[in-house]
Amino acid sequence: MAQADAERPTPARGRAARRYRRRLRSRIILTFFLLGVGLMVLFAFATNWTRNRVENDLVEDVLNRNIDAAAHEYALNPEQPVAPVAQMRAWVFPADRFDTVRANRPEWARLEDGIHNFSDIDEFGQETNYLLAVRKTPEAWFFLAYDMTQVRQGEDKFRRAILGSVLLFSLLSLLLGWWSASRVMSPVSELAARLGQSGGSTAPDPLAPHFPDDEVGELAKALDDYAARLTEVVQRDREFNADVSHELRTPLAVIRGAVELLLSRPELDDKTRARLLRIQRAEQQCTDLISALLLLSRNERGHGATDVARVAEQLFDAHRGQLGSKPLRLRLDGAPGQVVVDAPESAVTVALGNLVGNAVKYTQQGEVVVRLLDNAVEVIDSGPGLSAEDAARLFERGYRGTHAEHSQGGGIGLSIVRRLCALYGWNVRVVPGETQGVIATLTFAPAQE
Structure with missing residues (x-):
């Protein structure tokens, strides 16, 4: 059903401004927090990558130098056993024992020269990590293993320390953001408060x-x-x-x-x-x-005790003298004193008079009824009704309905009604009738106790 409403506006500028300030403060805090977290994550990643890279390079350098030294000593004296190195184990297999390596350590036998990463289970059933340096010559195969278990444990501890640092500095970033946002928003909040206080004069x-x-x-x-x-x-x-x-x-x-x-x-x-x-x-x-x-x-807002029934009778008296030969009946459905509004009689007369005047103007025959309700009044006519375009634009200033034709008027009457409703907290609603005509309902604000 098409309808047109003009309701009292419910401004909430103070609450909206406070919400906006909170959102702005939250954005500042969030910016500091994300910046701190992002920088800490990048720093932690770079630190961990650099540490692992340097550590691996050092270990590989030690392995290469030791296996080169073992190969050199073996070439000088094959009978001399390879001296043990801390955290390292060395194996030398002459050419006649290559088959033994292929049988017992096939994964080692397939390796090329270089350094390889291995995981294994020791005699205690625990996983061990080691780097295996391989050097193969026609005379002998050299294997040098470097135990990486402690290194991996150190890496885990380092990662936990880095994670703790990230969380700690993220919290510090949050606190710093909160403090900075409070400092930044303090003069803005003071300006808003002073601006709100200055509106009373x-x-x-x-x-x-x-x-x-x-x-x-x-x-x-x-x-x-x-x-x-x-x-x-x-x-x-x-x-x-x-x-x-x-x-x-x-x-x-x-x-x-x-x-x-x-x-x-x-x-x-x-x-x-x-x-x-x-x-x-x-x-x-x-x-x-x-x-x-x-x-x-x-x-x-003016005040008063206006009897709506008496205003309606005065409006009917004014319009009866202008009907001429138009077969139109004006009827009041209600009793005096039934609806009393706390507003000047002039305001009620203008608001209700525009509704009654439009009903009388556009109704060529039948009747116009003013019906008093509980704290409201209805103006019902038997006119041509309300189009969808009229329903959407009825309360616009300067708009004249599709049935206005050559009738007098500037299209500001209902605009004035809408402004009066906004001033006094009333509500005006215009909808098509059930069978024909228009029903305009003017609802008054509840009486203040």
Whole structure:
């Protein structure tokens, strides 16, 4: 079902600003944390890679020098046993024992000259790691094993130490980020707080003197300049509205007095009296509209105890004199005192009068009913209904519905209703009727206790 709504806005600028500051602070903290973690991970990786590379190069150099020395000593004196080296074991197999190596150590027999990494199980059932240097000549095969078990254990300890360092420095990065974010956001938060406190007066206090000459100070100066220009515009607008209201009220008061004086004459004929009453109603409508627009321009809520039923009867009386020969019935479904609104009568008259006026204008025959509900009022007509385009744009300023044709009006009536609803916390809703016409519902704000 197509519908058009104008509801009271629920601004949450303070909460939104606080959430934004928290998000900005969180982004600063997260940046420091990720930067610290990233640098520490890269440093740990580079350190571990460098350590392993240097250690392997040193071990391989020792193995190469020792196996070269063993081969040289064997060439000089084959009967001389190879001297043992700490953490190393050496084997020399003459040519007549090559088959023994192939039988007992086939994996060694297949190796080429160089250094190879091996894992094995010792006599205690534990895994051992060693580097095996191989040198094969036609006269003998030389094998030199370097025990890497302690080296691997040292590497594991080193990795755990690196991991602990990464976690520690990551925590430090988080703390540093939190501290830095607090320092960075402190002047911004102070600026926001002072800006929020300065909104309660027509001449806000300048912000720039409270901040140093830095980026935040420049922002404070820009806000001061903007506030000064905005205050000047608002002041001019208020003065203009006050002047216009005063200048319009004066001739309207003259019209009212003249009409009342003319109506007091007993010799008036019925036709002239009807025209004077119409002028009197038009003057009252202008007065109510000026009062409502003045409240909107000042953004001030007026108070009162307005009986909606009495306002509806006055509106019906004003429209009955303009119906002419149109076969249209105006009916009030409710009792006086059923709905009483805490608002000036002028505001309720303008809001309800626009809804009733539109219903009367676009309904050619049938009836227009004003039905009083619980803290709300419905205006029901039997007119041509509401199109989808009208439903979407009904409350736009200057928009005239598809059924307006050549009727008078600038398309600002419902826009004024929407602004009054936003000011007083009301809600207006316009939807197509069940079979024909339109149902406009004006819901008032609950009474304040």
